[in-house]
Amino acid sequence: MKGKTKQGFTLIELLAVIVILAVIALIATPLIMNVINDAKRGAARDAGYNVIKAGELAASSSEQNPPFYYDESSNLSMKGTKPTSFILDINEEMDTQLRAWINGFCVVKEYENETVTVDESKKTETDCTNASRIEKPVIQDGMIPVTFDNDGNVMKADIKSSWYDYDNKKWANAVSVTNDSRVKYKSASAGTKIEEADILGYFVWVPRYKYQLWNAEGGQASKQEIKIEFERKYAKKSVGKTNGEWLTHPAFTFGENELSGMWVGKFEMTGTESNPTIKPNVGSLRSLNVSQFSHTIQSMSKTGNYGINSYDSHMMKNSEWGAVAYLSHSKYGMNSEVWINNNGSYITGCGADSASEETSSTCKNAYGSKGNGVYNQSTTGNITGIFDMSGGSWEYVMANSANPDGSFNPLNSGFDSTPESKYYNLYDYSTSSTDKSISKIGDAIKEVSISSSRNWYDDYGYVPYPSVPWMNRGGYYGSGTYAGIFYSSNGHGGERSKHSARVVVVSK
Numbered sequence: 455m456k457g458k459t460k461q462g463f464t465l466i467e468l469l470a471v472i473v474i475l476a477v478i479a480l481i482a483t484p485l486i487m488n489v490i491n492d493a494k495r496g497a498a499r500d501a502g503y504n505v506i507k508a509g510e511l512a513a514s515s516s517e518q519n520p521p522f523y524y525d526e527s528s529n530l531s532m533k534g535t536k537p538t539s540f541i542l543d544i545n546e547e548m549d550t551q552l553r554a555w556i557n558g559f560c561v562v563k564e565y566e567n568e569t570v571t572v573d574e575s576k577k578t579e580t581d582c583t584n585a586s587r588i589e590k591p592v593i594q595d596g597m598i599p600v601t602f603d604n605d606g607n608v609m610k611a612d613i614k615s616s617w618y619d620y621d622n623k624k625w626a627n628a629v630s631v632t633n634d635s636r637v638k639y640k641s642a643s644a645g646t647k648i649e650e651a652d653i654l655g656y657f658v659w660v661p662r663y664k665y666q667l668w669n670a671e672g673g674q675a676s677k678q679e680i681k682i683e684f685e686r687k688y689a690k691k692s693v694g695k696t697n698g699e700w701l702t703h704p705a706f707t708f709g710e711n712e713l714s715g716m717w718v719g720k721f722e723m724t725g726t727e728s729n730p731t732i733k734p735n736v737g738s739l740r741s742l743n744v745s746q747f748s749h750t751i752q753s754m755s756k757t758g759n760y761g762i763n764s765y766d767s768h769m770m771k772n773s774e775w776g777a778v779a780y781l782s783h784s785k786y787g788m789n790s791e792v793w794i795n796n797n798g799s800y801i802t803g804c805g806a807d808s809a810s811e812e813t814s815s816t817c818k819n820a821y822g823s824k825g826n827g828v829y830n831q832s833t834t835g836n837i838t839g840i841f842d843m844s845g846g847s848w849e850y851v852m853a854n855s856a857n858p859d860g861s862f863n864p865l866n867s868g869f870d871s872t873p874e875s876k877y878y879n880l881y882d883y884s885t886s887s888t889d890k891s892i893s894k895i896g897d898a899i900k901e902v903s904i905s906s907s908r909n910w911y912d913d914y915g916y917v918p919y920p921s922v923p924w925m926n927r928g929g930y931y932g933s934g935t936y937a938g939i940f941y942s943s944n945g946h947g948g949e950r951s952k953h954s955a956r957v958v959v960v961s962k
Contacts, residue, residue, distance in 0.1 A: 509524045594765065718774070722802055751768055769852050771851060
């Protein structure tokens with residue numbers, strides 16, 4: 455008797471099984487992946503809590519008073535998974551705020567919340583933590599935070615919202631106003647228009663940052679985007695010395711103090727020696743010697759008229775000029791040549807029709823005239839940047855060529871005593887205007903050099919020497935192609951009809 459023949463699956467049955475398995479996989483895979491991702495999110499949140507606990511423990515053991523700041527360089531002792539990078543702030547009330555990149559997740563906690571969450575909108579480490587490294591603008595006394603429309607109208611900013619965005623080249627701005635109007639604007643609601651007649655000075659915030667060295671030894675260097683990362687005041691300073699390493703820009707060390715940033719005059723100085731201002735669409739203040747400019751600017755934070763008595767106002771140093779120039783030539787600024795102010799009447803805020811246009815009797819692109827928001831004469835290419843850093847007036851900066859014995863050289867400047875060292879940069883004695891070896895890291899001279907006498911964009915590139923011991927920056931309206939934010943030359947230091955200066959304000 456023959457046995458029964460075994461029957462296999464038919465092709466149709468096999469296809470049916472495959473289809474069923476595929477359907478099950480389609481249903482199950484997302485569920486499984488969600489479970490896995492939820493587990494990873496949970497682990498990331500737990501790691502975030504561990505960072506906070508470690509920070510609170512370190513703060514409670516510290517002999518310092520709050521606020522406290524910790525990041526990945528702080529060596530906190532924490533359990534479990536360690537973040538790739540993080541920012542932990544602990545304020546005076548010991549509340550905590552966290553931004554941390556952990557296993558591909560952006561973990562966040564706000565001061566007002568107890569819960570650690572994952573911010574799904576932040577897809578990269580840079581997006582997660584970099585904005586939190588920007589030091590918030592220091593708003594004290596009568597300084598009023600502002601925003602603009604493209605026509606230059608000034609409105610009081612809401613500092614609880616996004617009134618600046620450096621990732622999108624929108625720099626923070628503030629104004630100083632008259633005594634008579636200060637109380638009104640300080641108590642006014644966000645969005646209130648600030649009348650031009652009430653404004654004494656416009657300022658732009660340059661946050662503390664570090665940059666990657668690319669030409670630390672000097673020599674020739676081609677134009678390139680300057681790599682910048684914002685850095686908190688309380689973070690460990692970056693102390694790079696060779697190309698590829700990172701250096702906290704020297705301008706953010708002011709005497710013995712580490713700065714969170716600095717307020718820079720938005721325009722060249724205007725007004726008079728007795729009543730200085732910083733305003734657009736007027737002639738710059740000129741024909742003062744270096745000492746007169748310096749003392750005039752320092753008086754602004756002493757008289758009370760400007761509402762900035764908690765700040766230290768001073769004449770821009772060469773290192774501070776370099777800090778603005780480098781930020782401008784990064785992804786956070788123009789990152790190309792700043793166009794010349796070629797107006798022959800020294801009108802502040804003007805711009806030419808090209809980067810290096812020859813002198814014009816008219817203000818072709820006046821500040822506040824560009825409804826499209828494009829201001830190529832600005833460090834950002836828009837209205838939020840700093841103006842007049844190419845052309846306009848030559849700008850004296852506090853940079854002095856030393857005597858042979860290394861001492862301060864007051865020649866022609868009007869100084870009858872040596873200024874406090876934090877107010878000027880002293881350069882080594884040299885007898886040559888092309889000896890760029892005396893240039894300092896961060897001052898935008900030797901690092902951006904293309905020859906002994908030229909810098910990027912063919913800007914003049916000279917240094918001071920004993921008979922001409924002061925430094926000019928930016929060029930003037932008639933300098934053409936040689937003007938620019940990387941322009942440097944030597945100056946006598948005396949009263950000159952084509953020379954102005956710029957205000958910088960920092961916290962005391």
